[in-house]
Amino acid sequence: MTIFRSMSAVRACAALGALLLALFALPAVAQEAPDALVKRVSQEALQVIKTDPKVQAGDQARVRELIETKLAPHFDVDRMTALAAGRAYRSATPEQKKQLADQFRTLLIRTYSTALNQYRDQTIDYKPVRADPGATDITMRTEVVRPGQTPVPMDYSMTKTSDEWKAYDVIVGGVSLVTNYRDEFTREVQAGGVDGLIRSLTAKNGGGATK
């Protein structure tokens, strides 16, 4: 019985996969409240997953295109990169920062498309946001429900940038994506500097494509 039990932790962290669910589709609407934004984008995402014929047929390029156009714009990837890379980011050149963010973005999109293939039968519960009307940094709490399984809490840390809300972290079952990558990035930077981290990310993404 005990064997593998702690794989549930692995499961949680891989729920990182599920993580990106809300990342989908966000045509920017000025002043849209963050909870309304997350709800709309994630619902549109689920809708597309369930109805798009190419997605249904397993067309990975199509899945990535959808994530790229609908979901990625609602994430503050620069901030995520800065948080994950920490000190190394602050000392990086503008060109390095750009490459880091591009590669990190690509990795997140690829990861999310993997997740989408595995979490098709889910529904999402949205918790009420408890924050001042004037708040500029909030946590949007949701719960991903799958038939026959324990619901997975999925929270989005969001910040108000100029006039729209963007997510800068996703926390799945208590596992923060940014915190997880911080360890990974630190390790790569120690081994090969910022350029080493960029190389590792590029290799992970399967070559030089930085789209």
Next chain:
Amino acid sequence: MIASHRGRLPMLAVAALAASLAGCAAAPSRDDPFEPMNRVSYSVHEVVDGHFVKPMVQAYVDYTPRPIRQAISNFFNNIDDLFSFVNDVLQGKPDKAGNDLGRVIANTGFGILGLIDIASDAGIPKGHEDFGQTFGFWGIPQGPYLFIPVFGPTTVRDGTGWIIRGFTTPTGYIPDVPLRNVVWGVAAVDLRASALDAESMVNQAALDPYTFIRRAYLQRREYLVHDGAPPPPKEDDE
């Protein structure tokens, strides 16, 4: 269970030896002072899991109808709930204890020994407590991180909790030894199957799966010890 105890000890010995040889390779972190040894264990795990455990578990998933797998998961989840109840009590959490006890009674009595999870259908929440969390609740720190081949990630504190559970779990009291072994084997397969999706996510997401799994495990456990409201992490990068 999948690897016999006899099989696992030499593996650890090899791991320890290799670790001592590779001792200076990486600067161990505070959470993971045995990182060199753990990395060897992880490599061993990858081989054993990839060649033996995972193919078997995949076959189980491919050839067992979903309702049967669900019933099997429910059965073992019911035992989880029993231990959750025990740990709710040890932590002095009466509300959770009531829920978990209610779950066990409902599912054992009306759900055919836990095969049907009617408590979830009735909306009774699971407590998700275990001995490792109780130790954490009592203020005992995690201790060093450990990666055990086949078992997976744990820590000294959580691993101690699993040992206690291993000696007390009801399935340990099945008098017929072959049947007991089958039940424990199925439990292991059920758990490994539940991690298949997660595993492919980790492999896609991680630059270094060892590091990724470690941080995810430690974050997850911290979260669980604090019942979903962990104190904010220390930012050591200002």
